[in-house]
Amino acid sequence: MHAGEPALEAHGLGMRHRRGWALRDCSFRLPAGRICGLVGPNGAGKTTLLSIAAQVLEPTRGTLSLFGAAPGAADPGRTAFLAQEQPLFRGFTVAETLRLGRELNPRWDQRAAEDVVRAGDVPLDAKVGTLSGGQRTRVALALALGKRPDLLLLDEPMANLDPVARKELMGTLLGEAAERGTTVLMSTHVLAELEDLCDYLVVLSGGEVRLAGDVDELLSVHTVVTGAKEGEGLPASLAHHPLVESRFSGRQFTALIRPDGPVTGPGEADDPGLEELLLAYLRSPEAPPLITPTAQVRAQDQAYDTRTVAA
Template sequence: MSNGMYAGEPALEAHGLGMRYRRGWALKDCSFRLPAGRICGLVGPNGAGKTTLLSIMAHVLEPTRGTLSLFGAAPGSVDSGRTSFLAQEKPLYRRFTVAETLRLGRELNTGWDQRAAEDIVRAGNVPLDTKIGTLSGGQRTRVALAVALGKRPDLLLLDEPMSDLDPVARKELMGTLLAEAAERGTTVLMSTHVLAELESVCDYVVVLSGGEVRLAGDVDELLSVHTMATGAKEGENLPASLAHHPLVEYRTSGRQFTALIRPEGPVAGPVETDSLSLEELLLTYLRSPDAPPLITPTAQAQDQAYNTRTVAA
């Protein structure tokens, strides 16, 4: 069943989501929503909570507090065929052949698409009779992706799926992923450290830092509300003409300053303003963990009008 049939509801929605381990909080009060049918990049430094968040969505972990819904229901009550999770370590049975791995996928998933899974494997010239343990890292990634997409999920969760691939294989498999997602209307949430590739891949982003959501929303919305201002430095502080605009980052170099702001009205004073790329925006927020968070209207969690899982604090 395609996501296109669920266009009126978010693919996922988190309200005050938190996860605590012995060492402290991995997630703290995370609230955001991801509309169905989007390709979303999940970005953050190591230890930001990305894997924890994906594991909660995949019903691998139970959160300490807060609620999470997938297509309007608690993760554990959602048909397992609607969600597919590909962990970073890509767990596959090393003694199985590729064909046996795909057969296992077929036996365990009622909506399995054998032809689609085999096509993904054959596109990489991976022999079906080869054991998983003898494959290269890139070949294992291709087989794991074939299993994840063979389920024909409505929501695909990917944790650094292509970290072990060379640039050519990365681009090829990313193209395969996007083509499959477009054909099915699949919602994809993908964590990655390669910011440059997000510009042409993702139309939605969520930035985590210190276990909290710092930035979330439609890429075009986020870019439209930020401006890069540059000009001659006036002392060490932000020029007075920019002081009333919310500031994300202020940097100086020699006699020049650069400031990323969220303009509230016209930008006055002897400054130049320019738009910025998605990579520049994400890098700035990653460098500036104390910047005021921003969750755009499309990403703001709504009042809960459906059943979700509630976990006592």
């Protein structure tokens, strides 16, 4: 569909807040047309990264470029950002909110925005302040989708939603993405739902990228080995595979490895689940990070860095 053309590329991105570095040396690439989950514990730098991508914040170091444009020069009309606090005017009606969107955005699509609102049975003449959390999120999403963005940035869009509203809204979002090939980058805490929603992942922890890449690819390069412990620690046969996490329970060991060749020796090898993989990385800050080839920024792309340094 989109032959791996990048929607977003971060090069050595760093962001210093008053209390220290919120992001450190983040480099990754998000191909266009992908639906990418941005995962990490609280304070990992997810909101900071989204705000930089939305051109709301300027990075302290490094660059972020959108759709191949020079950093900071991307057309802001191509990106929509739905912030966690969903800033809407509570005194406006839904119709007035959409009108604001129309006045502010040259690419505005009134029908697309109204369709999103109507699909949730939200009355157009209701004041935003009187809506439920799910309805408010729907209006905010309508505002974002009405912009007809090529890149949609969502910060915790599912927080505070009941399961029915969550499924409905995700259906609307994914339907739009299917129709227009929109690239989506959304932060979330709901690990269990990632597997169906996202085909791409970026995992942040302590301001650094721990995992980035295609979900299938990330899963396929890892193996879980379980078995009975012989002596102390893991079996010697696993020693030469890069280890992400090992756990022991009684006589049983569980090891999540990135196999470097065939896995032999005692124990049973199995494919990890996505949630299992993410939890292992989030629990093991010392595990080596992994950026799969499609998520790596190419060496020649670093030209942006040199140019900005020279300028």
